[in-house]
Amino acid sequence: MPSLCNALAALRGFPIVRGMKAHALSLLTLLALTISSSAQGKLRVSSFSTILTEVAQQVGGDRVVVTGHVKPGVDPHEYEPKPADLKAVGEAQVILLSAKHMEGYVGKLKESTGTKGAVIEVGDGFASLKMKAENDPNKIVEDPHWWHSITNMRKAVKVVRDALIAKSPADTALFTDNAAKYLAKLDALEKWAKTELAKLPRDQRKLVTSHDAFQYFAKENGFTIYAIEGLSSADQPSSKKVADIIATIKAQGVKAIFPEKIENPKVLKEITKESGAKLGGELHADGLGEGEAATYEGMYRHNVETIVKALQ
Numbered sequence: 001m002p003s004l005c006n007a008l009a010a011l012r013g014f015p016i017v018r019g020m021k022a023h024a025l026s027l028l029t030l031l032a033l034t035i036s037s038s039a040q041g042k043l044r045v046s047s048f049s050t051i052l053t054e055v056a057q058q059v060g061g062d063r064v065v066v067t068g069h070v071k072p073g074v075d076p077h078e079y080e081p082k083p084a085d086l087k088a089v090g091e092a093q094v095i096l097l098s099a100k101h102m103e104g105y106v107g108k109l110k111e112s113t114g115t116k117g118a119v120i121e122v123g124d125g126f127a128s129l130k131m132k133a134e135n136d137p138n139k140i141v142e143d144p145h146w147w148h149s150i151t152n153m154r155k156a157v158k159v160v161r162d163a164l165i166a167k168s169p170a171d172t173a174l175f176t177d178n179a180a181k182y183l184a185k186l187d188a189l190e191k192w193a194k195t196e197l198a199k200l201p202r203d204q205r206k207l208v209t210s211h212d213a214f215q216y217f218a219k220e221n222g223f224t225i226y227a228i229e230g231l232s233s234a235d236q237p238s239s240k241k242v243a244d245i246i247a248t249i250k251a252q253g254v255k256a257i258f259p260e261k262i263e264n265p266k267v268l269k270e271i272t273k274e275s276g277a278k279l280g281g282e283l284h285a286d287g288l289g290e291g292e293a294a295t296y297e298g299m300y301r302h303n304v305e306t307i308v309k310a311l312q
């Protein structure tokens, strides 16, 4: 601890302290106690969304310790909490969830929450779009990918800010200030995105994708989504289905498609060959990842740039 050494070295210069080794020792103990109690004074936050982990870190600053349970690049749809996660949840004051049924294990988390913990289901306060369930296309569920809307992100920042303030009212000014800074960044990002997307005429704003992750993005930015089902499962899609996809792409004059989790490369090749559409590159659908996708802003910029480049 260099700061302690510096403090003691400075004190040695004072005549009253000079030669008082016993006092220096007790001073050291006192300083150490102060430092450890200030670490304990931080709010413990458990986050099950890579997006909300960033929001909590930005808004909470050095007054919070955030544990991101779902790591960047991990599929949040497939995630299951381990005993160590549940233990951390038991010690956390604030537990952040994407909600809208993203965390099928929410019951387990609520059981593990200690008496001082608040489970904040962030996305539940936002208007829902609907999608077909990934494991059962006959079932309609809430679309959990709300963070692709910057409007929703602004709401999420305020929800997280208020949750932190509720647990640490003494830090109200800091959390409010940090949230305002993050909100200003989102405003700038939105302004940039609108300028970029303006390069695409309205009739070219068509997203053909195999994973219904971009409905909130589409709604906010005037895109229509055409889902290509059957490419994300190991089952071979029927030739009728493939023909339907090709017909849709042709009829809509779509220039590029954005498939994910491709299990059927042969079928995909057939679709691009027959329809004339090219592959549009990879979009970040399910949260933060590595490199440029390590921040919300980087992720969002990548998606906008990839879409504009492919459809222009």
Ligand SMILES: [Zn+2]
Pocket (backbone or CB within 6 Å): 077, 145, 211, 213, 285, 286
């Ligand atoms: Zn998803």
